[in-house]
Amino acid sequence: MIKKIINNYLSTVIVFVMLLLICSALYSINDIIVLPKVGHLEPPVTFTHGLHSKNYGLKCIDCHHTGKIIKCSSCHKRQDQVAVINLKGAYHQQCLGCHRKISGPLGCSRCHKMIK
Numbered sequence: 001m002i003k004k005i006i007n008n009y010l011s012t013v014i015v016f017v018m019l020l021l022i023c024s025a026l027y028s029i030n031d032i033i034v035l036p037k038v039g040h041l042e043p044p045v046t047f048t049h050g051l052h053s054k055n056y057g058l059k060c061i062d063c064h065h066t067g068k069i070i071k072c073s074s075c076h077k078r079q080d081q082v083a084v085i086n087l088k089g090a091y092h093q094q095c096l097g098c099h100r101k102i103s104g105p106l107g108c109s110r111c112h113k114m115i116k
Contacts, residue, residue, distance in 0.1 A: 034115075038088040039078060042112035045091070056102060063094060 035045040052058055061067060066075065076090040085093065099106055 035091060036073075038086075038091065040088065042108055043114045045095075045111045046113070046115060047111070058098075062098070065094070 031048055031050045033047055033049050035047075037044050052063075053060075060069060064070065072090055072094075073087055075084055076087040077084075078086060078088075080086045080089070095111070096106065098104065105111055
């Protein structure tokens with residue numbers, strides 16, 4: 001009887017550890033992207049890079065339109081430059097443009113959420 005209880009307990013622990021490892025691989029800390037506030041009152045946007053790239057079949061170039069894997073703020077600044085829109089405009093143009101194509105979330109509070 002005790003041997004059965006120990007086996008059940010060990011099985012449960014093993015399954016739990018495996019699930020924990022799988023989840024940590026899918027949602028690694030480096031995979032969570034927080035887009036900074038850029039001149040508005042809404043909370044910052046937080047999203048999971050892996051879910052966007054894997055689940056929606058996006059390629060790097062779909063978001064990193066220059067072909068370089070750099071932050072948007074490397075080119076887009078707080079104010080419009082000569083031929084480069086500001087950072088807030090770039091985020092909205094890039095993200096909402098895609099969201100409209102795939103019926104993704106629209107409306108400020110769908111992406112701008114308070115982090116608890």
